Amino acid sequence: MRAGEPALPRWAWLPAAGGAVLVLLPLAALVAEVPWRDFAGLVTSDSARVALGLSLRTAVASTVLCVLLGTPMALVLARSSFRGLPLLRAAVLLPLVLPPVVAGIALLATFGRRGLLGHVLEVAGVQVAFSTLAVVLAQTFVALPFLVTSLEGALRTAGRRYETVAASLGASPTRVLLRVTLPLVLPGLFSGAVLAFARALGEFGATITFAGSLQGVTRTLPLEIYLQREVDPDAAVALSVLLMAVAVVVIVVARRDRSGL
Amino acid sequence: MSLRRLAAATVVALLGSGLAACSDPSVPAVDDSHPKRLTVYAASSLKPAFDQLGSTFEDAHPGTLVDFNYAGSSDLVAQIEQGAPADVFASADTKNMEKLGAAAVDPADFATNTLEIAVPPDNPAHVTRLDDLARPGVQLVTCAPQVPCGAAAALVEAGAKLDWKPVSEEQSVADVLGKVESGEADAGLVYVTDVKAAGDKVEGIEIPAAVNATNTYPIASLEGAKDADLAAAWVAYVTGPAGQRVLREYGFGRA
DSSP states (O other), X not given: OOTTSOOOOGGGHHHHHHHHHHHHHHHHHHHHHOOHHHHHHHHTSHHHHHHHHHHHHHHHHHHXXXXXXXXXXXXXXXXXXXXXXXXXXXXXXXXHHSOHHXXXXXXXXXXXXXXXXXXXXXXXXXXXXXXXXXXXXXXXXXXXXXXXXXXXXXXXXXXXXXXXHHHHTTOOHHHHIIIIIHHHXXXXXXXXXXXXXXXXXXXXXXXXXHTOXXXXXXXXXXXXXXXXXXXXXXXXXXXXXXXXXXXXXHHHHHHHHHHTO | OHHHHHHHHHHHHHHHHHHHHHHXXXXXXXXXXXXXXXXXXXXXXGHHHHHHHHHHHHHHSTTEEEEEEEXXXXXXXXXXXXXXXXXXXXXXXXHHXXXXXXXXXXXXXXXXXXXXXXXXXTOTTOOOSGGGGGSTTOOEEEEOTTSHHHHXXXXXXXXXXXXXXXXXXXXXXXXXXXXXXXXXXXXXXXXXXXXXXXXXXXXXXXXXXXXXXXXXXXXXEETTOSSHHHHHHHHHHHXXXXXXXXXXXXXXXXX
């Protein structure tokens, strides 16, 4: 530490260590449970590979949707003011506290065959229930708040100074947005997208309630883990560690790319 | 902003821990007026019947309180193996009871259950018999073959020489029933007792006995029971005439 740089009070280390133990100990216990001798066989079984592939594809699709829909949402929340904005912000964050099963029920009530939009979708020839599209919708629903909050935070931290200058020099609102605002908050957008991806990857409750569970179509890795637990707890543990490893790799790689920006 | 976020995170954490505490069956409620407590772990399908038996048992044994933990049989076995404070275990199949080995004291079969087709009340796909489940365009939901209700469904499929393509293979009967009740599925394979418990939310269509699969439910008091006599009394009550009468009412067969 450089001289003169304010130090963290020493007592802060104690609760920090306690928090780290709370998070890391169960993860370590899980890794200790892994039957390493059979690990390769367990995580490369047909059903595991199909589930992992489906999980990656759907989580990427959901992250793209989150970026496309969440970025404008964060901009509206951070840069505009109108009556009801605090209420809107609270509503957007609701999926964070909603039990995922409830999210699944809500999605069924909206996109299900007898849901709010069920008739419209049927006329349009779209069947959402039991399809991979349903998985993506469920993941997007639960992951969106992660992107919106981190991007909104980044937008507020970045402030409006540069935007004001650009506008005063005659740049149109769209030009300001694309050339000034978004480049400034790109790291925030990126970490938000990583969070959203990680949340989508781990999504379980809304998926099983809304999309069902069928190999190759809707049975993502978390659903496969839950099912394997019924017959082969070893396989469930091995797949959980695989899911953790994927999440860790994504987060680490993303952090490195981000610092290189 | 960061303070506000901290506050939000704290609220979320508190909510989470509060919910966990409420739903955690291992947290005992202190109640001095009930000195005797019996904890029964039972398969989910037994809930309506056991809830009723629980209150009549409490009436017959003043000062006794019966607590239930209902879940999938394999979940319950996992909890018992990890030292959960269960006095009695009632399983939806013999396989899960056998997993407990000597920890289960003299298991006795006390009920049977068979499968039935459940359809939404308006029966949108016009399902009238077992063969219809294999008809293209019928959105069929079953349990996954890895869980008991799915294994039973596979037996029926093989027995009837059918080849159906479910749109979803669910984790539990409750999930299958949910998909039928909400009208997402045209038909689902569930237990007779589930159709009965669902009332008019689903319509039941019988499966011919010749091809139907039967699950046998065993019950046993457990080695580590807090009060072995009380646990044995519950097992005797369920296997006795009063228990059997109630189980029949809820659609269970005689073991």
